[in-house]
Amino acid sequence: MSDRLEVVPVRGIAEISAGDDLATQIHEALPEPLRDGDVVAVTSKIVSKAAGLTFDGDRDTLLDKHTVRTVARRGNTRIVRTTHGLTMAAAGLDASNTAPGSVVALPPDPDADAARLRDQLGRLSGANVAVIVTDTAGRPWRQGQTDIAIGAAGLATIDDLADALDSHGNRLVVTAPAVADEIAGAADLVQGKTLGVPVAVVRGVAERVLPPGRHGDGAAALVRPAEADLFGWGSADAVRAAVRRDDPEADRGFPVPDDSVDDMVADALEAADPTLVELRPLAPGQWQVAAVDRAEREAAAWEAGGLVERLRALAVATRRRIEVRHDRSEPSALARVTITPD
Numbered sequence: 001m002s003d004r005l006e007v008v009p010v011r012g013i014a015e016i017s018a019g020d021d022l023a024t025q026i027h028e029a030l031p032e033p034l035r036d037g038d039v040v041a042v043t044s045k046i047v048s049k050a051a052g053l054t055f056d057g058d059r060d061t062l063l064d065k066h067t068v069r070t071v072a073r074r075g076n077t078r079i080v081r082t083t084h085g086l087t088m089a090a091a092g093l094d095a096s097n098t099a100p101g102s103v104v105a106l107p108p109d110p111d112a113d114a115a116r117l118r119d120q121l122g123r124l125s126g127a128n129v130a131v132i133v134t135d136t137a138g139r140p141w142r143q144g145q146t147d148i149a150i151g152a153a154g155l156a157t158i159d160d161l162a163d164a165l166d167s168h169g170n171r172l173v174v175t176a177p178a179v180a181d182e183i184a185g186a187a188d189l190v191q192g193k194t195l196g197v198p199v200a201v202v203r204g205v206a207e208r209v210l211p212p213g214r215h216g217d218g219a220a221a222l223v224r225p226a227e228a229d230l231f232g233w234g235s236a237d238a239v240r241a242a243v244r245r246d247d248p249e250a251d252r253g254f255p256v257p258d259d260s261v262d263d264m265v266a267d268a269l270e271a272a273d274p275t276l277v278e279l280r281p282l283a284p285g286q287w288q289v290a291a292v293d294r295a296e297r298e299a300a301a302w303e304a305g306g307l308v309e310r311l312r313a314l315a316v317a318t319r320r321r322i323e324v325r326h327d328r329s330e331p332s333a334l335a336r337v338t339i340t341p342d
Contacts, residue, residue, distance in 0.1 A: 106135065114154075
């Protein structure tokens with residue numbers, strides 16, 4: 001690991017248009033020659049502009065095309081999972097640093113763009129460099145935004161330290177610095193959002209740069225897979241998904257809670273009035289909703305309805321099938337609930 005990190009802005013790059021030779025423009029604007037081990041950070045904005053991904057209109061008209069599913073929404077803001085697997089506001093569609101009335105979309109394959117730029121810059125400079133394509137993203141529990149790598153080539157993007165020992169001899173378990181994102185954030189310090197500096201060279205991380213011809217796993221390796229996502233929906237959208245009954249196949253891109261049926265039933269009962277209703281187990285996965293002795297019948301029926309709806313929402317959220325029918329097998333019986341795996 002180098003004991004010095006240097007970030008060099010690349011100024012003087014002209015406005016990029018569709019069809020421009022981006023590698024040549026970057027190479028000609030470099031303030032000094034590239035060196036082996038340099039990382040060239042390029043904003044996705046100019047990659048997209050060179051690829052002709054600027055569209056007239058507003059973001060809302062393009063959002064659905066670039067969205068796999070909505071993760072959360074509040075007012076006019078939509079956080080979505082994009083076709084790249086990224087989770088971003090407005091699918092990364094950007095109306096800044098482009099002509100009024102136009103929107104720039106993210107490149108469809110940023111890793112491939114990074115690999116192409118790496119090869120081209122290598123031929124132009126004779127140096128073995130890595131390339132990252134960067135974009136700006138918010139963080140769920142933090143104010144503000146920072147740049148992340150959405151494309152990468154020639155770079156070990158993650159430093160997996162699992163099983164390594166720290167300075168006190170403690171074994172690390174899940175420590176894995178997102179090196180490509182850290183480099184993207186460092187580059188953004190000299191690029192800014194209003195400075196017109198879309199490229200920066202980060203020097204001092206040569207040990208992370210791969211040999212010529214090896215592009216690595218790319219920034220795709222930084223995308224958390226859906227099945228490992230513990231926050232697949234925003235709070236309000238999770239409730240919407242749990243209670244809807246229109247499409248049980250929708251939004252399967254997040255993990256199913258592994259709560260047992262007994263845990264689910266206990267959660268539903270926690271909010272019920274035990275002086276009015278109770279759940280009587282009849283068989284595995286089947287219960288009778290019944291009025292408690294001496295409970296007023298109408299009040300018990302209303303409470304039973306609420307209990308059944310909570311069970312229904314929890315069943316949908318955990319992708320189990322639920323069947324509810326009236327039960328008149330005895331005077332206290334109100335409903336019969338059957339829950340089975342989806």
